[in-house]
Amino acid sequence: MTTETEYDVIVLGAGPTGENLADRTRAAGLSTVVVESELVGGECSYWACMPSKALLRPGAALAAARALAGSREAVTGGLDARAVLARRDSFASHWKDDGQVGWLDGIGAVLVRGQGRLAGPRRVEVSTPDGELLVLTARHAVAVCTGTRAVLPEVPGLAEAEPWTSREATSARTVPASLLVVGGGVVAVEMAAAWQSLGSRVTLLVRGQGLLPRTEPFAGELVADGLRAAGVDVRFGVEVARVDRSGGEVRVELTDGSTLNAEELLYATGRAPRTDDLGLSSVGLTDGDWLAVDDTCAVRGVEGGWLFAAGDVNHRALLTHQGKYQGRIAGAAIAALAQGRPLDTADWGAHVATADRAAVPQVVFTEPEVAAVGLSAEQAERAGHRTEVVDYDLGSVAGASLQADGYTGRARMVVDQDRRVLLGVTFVGPGAGELLQAATVAITGEVPIERLWHAVPAYPTVSEIWLRLLETYRDSGRSE
Template identity: 75%
Template sequence: MTIRNSTTEYDVIVLGAGPTGENLADRTRAAGLRTAVVERELVGGECSYWACMPSKALLRPPAALAAARAVAGAREAATGELDASAVLARRDAFASHWKDAGQVAWLDGVGVDLVRGIGRLDGERRVLVRTPEGAERVLTARHAVAVCTGSRAVLPELPGLADARPWTSREATSWPTVPARLVVVGGGVVGVEMATAWRALGATVTLLVRGRALLPKLEPFAGALVAAGLRAAGVEVRFAAVPVAVRRDGPQVTVELADGEPLVAEEVLFATGRAPRTEHLGLASVGLRDGDWLPVDESCTVLGVPGGWLYAAGDVNHRALLTHQGKYQGRIAGAVIAARAAGRPLADGPWGPHAATADGAAVPQVVFTEPEVAAVGLTAEQAERAGHRVAVADYEIGQVAGASLAADDFQGRARLVVDRDRRVVLGATLVGPGVGELLHAATVAVAGQVPIDRLWHAVPAYPTISEIWLRLLETLRDEAAE
């Protein structure tokens, strides 16, 4: 029997309490708007429990050990192996042991109401919530409803896969023990990071890639260097490898390939794409279709819904499927809602900017493999396809004095992509140990469209790896002079 409660009215209702929804709710509540967040799982969302935090907790210990072994003197002290049980215990702590009391306390502290349950739209500014107790609550919004429900892993349709209990990204980041053998399907970020992590913890790992390159959305040299790093670590990397069936026989799983001998392992991870968490969301009640991505304008207002009351931020709008970009969009959507509620025009104001302009051409991303990959903006190929006249500067990072101090045999490469006509940076890619910490400098240059002539006056400290920026500018100058 359904128990119906009385209707509760808020200024703003947020569906989804991940980082995106939390940032949006924080903005609207700070602007004085009564805000509720509806969450069906754990407050904190995918990033906190099954993605960013646990995955990086798995990847950091092997990276730290590799950094120590790269320097004479420290190398002689770092003679042991990783303690897998300690790494997994640390991972569990970073995932808060899959309990959300701390995140709930944060919501309480900023004055945002939490409504636990499965929320769905029921017409304009109206949300129905099925609570864990079986009751149905009705929430209405005076100003806005924001969909921040994120994305989920997609499994391919393969014979036997449903019964084989495959890993998705969730199991890959939360599994309590190290499997003896692991097959990873997919050459994107999740695939290469999880192959790195579980190989470092002692699993025998085979990585199957349908195409002929890893990380195909990044510069080709990035995928090539990551493939070399995986192989050096003992991962078997197979390109043009297409699974056609999967079956589980007790503790073992067998992956049949279109061409080649079947692979037998204890676990198989499919890292083969994402879909929006919009199924059963009631989108039809507002003229949309359940299961679709939600297209938005730069204010994160959903297109095709009259009245400008429905917003979508984070993965669900398909602009940039990264936690930091979702948080960025959440802050902007919150500021837009606050401005509209107060009757103010959409011009940047006290609650933040009112247009998401940095989730297209200035998106930063770090891939925490060995070597690490850091990239922002356009690749050279993407820039040329977009119609830019492109200049490219490449430089071996190991030739920078700070890099040779950081590691005795520092291996890495950097690329700067520049618009010849406007003389601004369109993109940058760095591959090498710890290069993620260099990325924000490039992000500022790309997002700020800083002229190359001004970047000459951004003097890098010596001797740091940041001197790579000077070397890239010199390479551009020398090539232009030829």
């Protein structure tokens, strides 16, 4: 049976991005339907942010206790893996979405479960789990918020070996005795840290010569040191040639001819947009492509300006908080269009998704943590800025030394010498993520260096690093 219904707005994908977008359109009085093929709440709630951080936090807390004389002596054992996994399950809502469904209902959005596909301008067909075909039409806009999926490279035997991707790594029910992790990005290093802390024997295989290639080089170096100190075997310059699974074990052959065996194998080497089964060709786009958008998140190349794409699927900034930010921007843009207001007016211009270019914050929850926002020194140089790079030993700040005996860390700020504002800031150290919002505000607000002197950090806190960075900048001789 086929049923046809019309709404003001159709949202494809009920993850954090789609939820925030629907919240904005509903607040503007627009009827909104949200189509979801899996769980309401999306990747972040069940297979990414929440379960991964729940796995990482106990290890970080234990490391913090062991870093101080007095509390160190009170630590008599390792983590209780069963308790950690149970806590993880609670943060993932036991992979049930009742709470998120209730929230959608509370804002007055309609939920349709099933696989949604574009079927021409402002038209979506939904194949429901019970075999029904629903046809939805949008008076004003369709928003694609379907996110990304993990992709596996073309390695002989890999698919047949059924490796973990990020989903299996965050939702596994038991701790493998040994785990091979392939990759050098955020998922790879965080999951290596998490499962090592839970008792797995972890080997991290990295094709390049460093970790976290999009951050400052010292960040990857300090994370590698931290992983090794925790017991992870970190190997650089290695590449997988073949994978086989037999007898409950995975065998990995490297290109140098050597082999490694483990109970499980995690591949964390890339992601692709969830657009391959979205019907993009019905509106003149290419199935499987990323969706290029302008700063209002309207998809480029679609006549009429009715199609929007927010979150990971547009490839601007693959982070949950940026997706939520874009969802709010796109929702407000759709409301403006519905009210007949042009998007180039002054009141709208202040609210486009400019943070995707200049001030994207990210925290990597390893030990030590990596917290970065804005441009790295290399990125700023490539962009043509005349910069001054200021480094400081984070461990020499009084607040840091109080947090941990032998606190090791580093801070960097990248200064635009022409405009005398910050372009980027990176902190690496235990608990460094809590320093990041101040840097994000400074970069987003383009606060002049001269004004930052008057943002006095409390003593003795780690935030005093700001004073030390400013003093180092002044003493460099290039601050005049």
